[in-house]
Amino acid sequence: xxxxxxxxxxxxxxxxxxxxxxxxxxxxxxxxxxxxxxxxxxxxxxxxxxxxxxxxxxxxxxxxxxxxxxxxxxxxxxxxxxxxxxxxxxxxxxxxxxxxxxxxxxxxxxxxxxxxxxxxxxxxxxxxxxxxxxxxxxxxxxxxxxxxxxxxxxxxxxxxxxxxxxxxxxxxxxxxxxxxxxxxxxxxxxxxxxxxxxxxxxxxxxxxxxxxxxxxxxxxxxxxxxxxxxxxxxxxxxxxxxxxxxxxxxxxxxxxxxxxxxxxxxxxxxxxxxxxxxxxxxxxxxxxxxxxxxxxxxxxxxxxxxxxxxxxxxxxxxxxxxxxxxxxxxxxxxxxxxxxxxxxxxxxxxxxxxxxxxxxxxxxxxxxxxxxxxxxxxxxxxxxxxxxxxxxx
Amino acid sequence: xxxxxxxxxxxxxxxxxxxxxxxxxxxxxxxxxxxxxxxxxxxxxxxxxxxxxxxxxxxxxxxxxxxxxxxxxxxxxxxxxxxxxxxxxxxxxxxxxxxxxxxxxxxxxxxxxxxxxxxxxxxxxxxxxxxxxxxxxxxxxxxxxxxxxxxxxxxxxxxxxxxxxxxxxxxxxxxxxxxxxxxxxxxxxxxxxxxxxxxxxxxxxxxxxxxxxxxxxxxxxxxxxxxxxxxxxxxxxxxxxxxxxxxxxxxxxxxxxxxxxxxxxxxxxxxxxxxxxxxxxxxxxxxxxxxxxxxxxxxxxxxxxxxxxxxxxxxxxxxxxxxxxxxxxxxxxxxxxxxxxxxxxxxxxxxxxx
Numbered sequence: 001x002x003x004x005x006x007x008x009x010x011x012x013x014x015x016x017x018x019x020x021x022x023x024x025x026x027x028x029x030x031x032x033x034x035x036x037x038x039x040x041x042x043x044x045x046x047x048x049x050x051x052x053x054x055x056x057x058x059x060x061x062x063x064x065x066x067x068x069x070x071x072x073x074x075x076x077x078x079x080x081x082x083x084x085x086x087x088x089x090x091x092x093x094x095x096x097x098x099x100x101x102x103x104x105x106x107x108x109x110x111x112x113x114x115x116x117x118x119x120x121x122x123x124x125x126x127x128x129x130x131x132x133x134x135x136x137x138x139x140x141x142x143x144x145x146x147x148x149x150x151x152x153x154x155x156x157x158x159x160x161x162x163x164x165x166x167x168x169x170x171x172x173x174x175x176x177x178x179x180x181x182x183x184x185x186x187x188x189x190x191x192x193x194x195x196x197x198x199x200x201x202x203x204x205x206x207x208x209x210x211x212x213x214x215x216x217x218x219x220x221x222x223x224x225x226x227x228x229x230x231x232x233x234x235x236x237x238x239x240x241x242x243x244x245x246x247x248x249x250x251x252x253x254x255x256x257x258x259x260x261x262x263x264x265x266x267x268x269x270x271x272x273x274x275x276x277x278x279x280x281x282x283x284x285x286x287x288x289x290x291x292x293x294x295x296x297x298x299x300x301x302x303x304x305x306x307x308x309x310x311x312x313x314x315x316x317x318x319x320x321x322x323x324x325x326x327x328x329x330x331x332x333x334x335x336x337x338x339x340x341x342x343x344x345x346x347x348x349x350x351x352x353x354x355x356x357x358x359x360x361x362x363x364x365x366x367x368x369x370x371x372x373x374x375x376x377x378x379x380x381x382x383x384x385x386x387x388x389x390x391x392x393x
Numbered sequence: 394x395x396x397x398x399x400x401x402x403x404x405x406x407x408x409x410x411x412x413x414x415x416x417x418x419x420x421x422x423x424x425x426x427x428x429x430x431x432x433x434x435x436x437x438x439x440x441x442x443x444x445x446x447x448x449x450x451x452x453x454x455x456x457x458x459x460x461x462x463x464x465x466x467x468x469x470x471x472x473x474x475x476x477x478x479x480x481x482x483x484x485x486x487x488x489x490x491x492x493x494x495x496x497x498x499x500x501x502x503x504x505x506x507x508x509x510x511x512x513x514x515x516x517x518x519x520x521x522x523x524x525x526x527x528x529x530x531x532x533x534x535x536x537x538x539x540x541x542x543x544x545x546x547x548x549x550x551x552x553x554x555x556x557x558x559x560x561x562x563x564x565x566x567x568x569x570x571x572x573x574x575x576x577x578x579x580x581x582x583x584x585x586x587x588x589x590x591x592x593x594x595x596x597x598x599x600x601x602x603x604x605x606x607x608x609x610x611x612x613x614x615x616x617x618x619x620x621x622x623x624x625x626x627x628x629x630x631x632x633x634x635x636x637x638x639x640x641x642x643x644x645x646x647x648x649x650x651x652x653x654x655x656x657x658x659x660x661x662x663x664x665x666x667x668x669x670x671x672x673x674x675x676x677x678x679x680x681x682x683x684x685x686x687x688x689x690x691x692x693x694x695x696x697x698x699x700x701x702x703x704x705x706x707x708x709x710x711x712x713x714x715x716x717x718x719x720x721x722x723x724x725x726x727x728x729x730x731x732x733x734x735x736x737x738x739x740x741x742x743x744x745x746x747x
Contacts, residue, residue, distance in 0.1 A: 032506045088400070095540070096518070107498055110579050123583050127487060128519065128540040133737070136634070144400060145634050146548040147541040149489075149519035157537055164555050170400035188501050189514035246482070246527040246536035252515055263533065379515065380524025382536055 001331050002070045003216035003318045004040035007052065009074065013335050016343050019363060021317050023200045023212055028063075030105070031184050037196050039182055040214025040319025042067065055138065059121045062099035063215075065131040067324075068179030071217035072135050075175060079221040079233065083140075087227075090144035090171045092162045093132035094154035094178030096323040099125030101181035131179055144171065149323065151378030152285070153244070154178050155218070156326030156386055160242045162222050172227035177219035177327035186322065187213055193252065195289040199347075201320075203286035203313035204293050204359045206350040211287040214319020218327035220334075225393060237334040240371070241272030241387035252379050253291045258299030260383035261285075265303055265373055268385040278371050279309045279387075281342050283329050285375040286313020286359070287320050296375065297355040312345035312360045326376035326384065333372040333388040340367045401631035401648070404554045407747065409563060409622040410474025410614040412466045413699045414439050415687050416607060417714075420469070424703040429686075429714050432593045435586045436577050437607040437688035455512060456525075457492040459571040462610040463522035464529065467567060471530065474614035475622050479565040481535035482523050483552045485545030487691025491573045493517035522569060534561070543734025546611075546692040547742070550630045557617040567612035568692030577606055584664070585689075585735070593685040596661045597717055604660035607688015611695035613702075619747055625702035629743040636739055638671055645675045648741050649729035654704075654722055655680035656697050658732030660689050665736040672731050679722040681715050694732050694740055701728040701744040 001008065004022025005015035015022070023038045028045070031037075049066035050057045053073065061069075076082075081089075103126050109115040110123060124130055132147045144165070148158045155178030162174030190196050190213060197210035228235055245267065247260030254260060269279065284296055300308050314332055321328055336342060345359035370390045377383045413419040416437035417430050430440070439462060444453055447465045456464070463484075471479055488494075493516040500509055515521065520538040527536055535556060539548040546568030553564040580586065587603040596605060615627065629648055633641060649655065659669040659682050673680065687696040704710055705728065710721040726746045733739040 090400075098540075104498060108502070110582070111575055113578075120582050123579055126579075127542065129487070129542040129544070132541065133634075142634060144632060145541065146539055146544060148537065149540040150523075150536070150538050151518050151520055161537070161552065164559075165400070165551075168402075168555050168558065170402070184501060184506070185498065185514075188506050188509055189497065189511065189517075191506075192509035192511035192514055244535045244537065246524070246533050248527040248531045248533050251521065251524055251528065260533070378520070379518050380520040380536070381527055382520055382524065 001218035001328060002042060002067055003328055004042055004214055005317050009331060016317060017363060019344055019346065021200065021346055023319060026182065029182055029184055029187065031187060033187060036198060037187065037191065038200055038212045040212060041182055042215055059118055060125060061134060062102040062125045062131065063181035064095060064099050064101055064179050065134045067181055067215065067217040068131050068135045069138055072139055072219050075219040075221055076139060087173050088143045088171055089141060090162065090165060090174045091136050091141040092146050092148065092158040092174060092176040094148045094158040094323040095128040095131055096149055096151060096154060096180060097183055097185055098128040099130050100185045101183045104183055104185050150382040151380055152322050152325055153376040153378040153382045153384040154323035154326065156376035156384035157244055159220060159239065159327065159330060159386060160244060160384065163239050163242065166222060166224045172224045174222045175219050176222060178323040179217035180215055180322045180324040182213060182215040197288060201288035201316055202347040203288040203315055203345055204297065204352060205348050206352045208288040208293060210289050212319045214321040216318060216321040216324045216328055218324055218331050220327060220330060235391045237337050238389045238391045239386065240389040241268040243267035243271065244384045247381035247383055249381055254295035254377060256295060258295040260381055261296050261299035261375065261377060262302050264383040264385035265299060268387045269373065272387040272389060274371050276304055279373055280367065280369040280371060281336055282309055282311035282373045283333050284311050284313050285377045286315055288315060292377065293352065294354050297352065297357060301355065301357060308357045310342050310360045312343050314343050316346035329374050330386055330388060333374045336372055337369050337388060337390050340369055341365050342367055401629055402551045402554045403629045404558055405626050405628045406554055406557050407616045407619045407623040408613050408625050408627060408702045409616040409620065410470050411612065411624060411699055411702060412469035412473060413609060413611040413696060414442060414462045414466050415609040415696055416440060417686050425707050425709065425711050427711065427714060434590055435605045436572060437593065437605060439608055457490055457516055459490045459569055460516060460522055460525060463569040464525050466610040467526045467565060467612045470612035470614055471565060476563055476614055479526065479530045479532040480561055481556050481564045482526050482532050483537050483549040483564055483566050484523050485539040485549040485568045485692050486519060487540065487542050487545050487570055489519040490516050490521060491571055491576050495573060495575055542691050543738030543740065544632050546695040547630055547632050547740045553615050557615065563614050563616040565612060566615050568695030569610035570608050570690040570692045572606045572608045572690065594716055596685045597659065597682060600661055600663040600666045602663050604662040604689045607690045607693065609687050609696050611699050623747045625705040626745045626747050627742065628745055631741045633739040635737055641671060641739060642675050644741055645672060645731060648743050649676045652727045652729040653678055654725040654728045656701055656728055656730040657682055658684060660684040668733055668736065681710065681718055686714065691734060697730045697732060698742060698744065701730055705744065705746045
């Protein structure tokens with residue numbers, strides 16, 4: 001994985017433990033909000049990312065692709081996969097705006113017949129499939145590939161789709177996740193909706209005023225239990241439950257009572273076979289927008305009653321990485337289980353008046369964590385919850 | 394396991410309802426007496442229906458073209474299928490709402506990033522059509538959008554077939570795409586289209602670089618069990634990413650050996666025609682094209698599935714729509730659709746008479 005708090009999983013863990021946020025101002029986006037709106041930017045230029053990805057600097061590789069490649073190489077290496085041809089392996093990627101990070105810089109040249117030049121080769125990077133295919137071609141995926149775009153729940157849905165393909169016996173191994181680069185397009189999009197905070201975001205705080213965008217990429221290698229055992233794979237955790245539910249309430253806003261979030265968490269937990277009291281941590285979507293946190297908080301209260309488990313949003317570390325968020329936070333859930341840690345919800349100071357619950361604000365170590373719920377909710381009412389569990393097979 | 398494996402989805406499901414907005418009169422018309430709409434430019438545009446019966450006027454004003462086409466085809470499809478709720482909603486789109494994306498990029502520039510209207514940003518999100526359908530139909534089940542060029546719709550099919558296996562009685566599954574003048578120009582810069590205008594009926598006369606652009610919105614209700622609404626059965630869907638000729642041949646043989654009609658995605662583009670030649674050499678059954686009807690676009694496979702199901706239901710192939718085919722078979726029960734998008738995403742679907 002790669003995020004504003006680290007170029008790999010170990011660095012992410014280290015900075016989560018040190019409570020070191022990755023929020024700051026952008027070096028790479030051409031925007032009037034450069035010194036106004038904080039973002040979770042990865043402080044590596046595209047040239048540095050080419051270097052990390054081990055490929056020569058060349059046209060056609062957008063920042064979205066490069067971030068994805070860096071994360072993918074780590075995921076494959078950590079899973080001990082050197083040759084993707086040995087075991088048929090599908091690849092499910094997620095993206096919200098594809099290569100917009102680079103194409104927005106040349107778009108007006110693309111539509112101007114008087115402009116000629118190398119930028120023309122970037123035409124194909126306009127869509128969401130481009131990054132998926134370049135990552136696939138670079139590392140050698142040649143089986144089933146797909147790209148999912150359900151806004152902020154995209155990579156949670158990628159994980160779900162991959163897990164289901166394994167369940168249906170189509171593959172024994174799938175690599176799933178998402179990649180997202182900061183763009184002027186999305187920054188202005190969220191800003192036009194008036195839900196970007198000029199300060200560092202404050203999830204579940206009464207004074208919160210919005211989110212900070214972030215960038216990043218994360219992939220998880222999913223294997224069927226029987227294959228993982230036969231293959232002597234190191235099993236880090238089990239994806240024990242998941243649910244995708246639509247709220248059918250509003251194009252961009254969640255319902256005040258969190259119906260979609262409630263349904264997604266409830267059904268994902270039911271699928272995992274675990275009870276409410278078996279959940280030791282909820283990594284909430286927690287964007288710090290006015291609506292999300294009320295809605296998600298109400299859903300937690302409705303589902304868990306008076307016994308809401310410790311919960312926190314890690315968005316103040318990474319920013320909201322949109323399509324990559326589900327996979328990044330799924331890895332955080334795995335880290336939480338592996339190391340017995342609950343991450344703090346930074347920047348919290350005042351309980352929300354609509355809720356009776358508050359997030360975890362201090363780092364907790366040495367906690368026995370067996371089951372984590374990870375939430376990703378998006379535009380279009382697209383809600384997704386995952387349950388990650390300690391593997392006890 | 395072989396080196397080139399690529400799992401196929403082989404589950405029988407039933408098309409219980411469908412609707413297509415396309416450059417032909419598919420939305421209202423009956424395929425058996427549908428006239429062939431002839432086009433002279435290289436950009437085929439949809440014949441848009443009257444949206445008012447489907448969408449309230451105050452909503453219509455805010456919606457851009459692909460949102461209207463997507464929602465309307467979905468609603469008509471649901472109405473035809475006799476289901477009361479949409480169930481899971483799964484779609485594919487290669488480009489989403491181009492109009493909104495183009496508008497927002499320009500407004501960022503024009504208004505120097507200030508006082509922007511968020512509507513084009515919201516509508517440019519690839520899952521906005523799915524969200525609209527869910528909102529209008531109160532569809533709170535599973536909802537997913539695939540955005541992978543020539544695999545967009547077919548991944549939605551694979552997902553839907555899995556959902557039916559998992560116990561859902563039906564799904565609403567579709568593909569939608571629009572082409573704008575601006576995007577037509579952009580893609581012309583990398584040779585996607587013919588450089589000289591060609592009539593759609595002349596598309597297959599000679600193979601030259603590029604093809605004709607198209608668009609469409611096509612939706613299906615897929616059911617796990619056959620019922621009185623069943624139009625045709627879909628029994629397999631397979632996706633092959635940049636296959637080598639051996640792998641493609643093997644897949645076509647595996648899925649198509651006993652088919653009695655082939656629907657070919659051939660589009661007259663000499664850059665990638667060799668795959669369709671391979672199809673003709675591998676499966677020698679009678680074959681018909683479809684890109685002269687809808688043009689080339691990422692989710693044209695959805696139109697091909699609509700065509701296959703329509704032909705199976707009608708039991709005949711109307712010669713008016715296929716003037717370039719010398720002899721049309723009169724008896725066919727099993728259709729294989731083979732399509733690819735610019736040589737990268739190859740898909741095979743098997744459709745059978747119920």
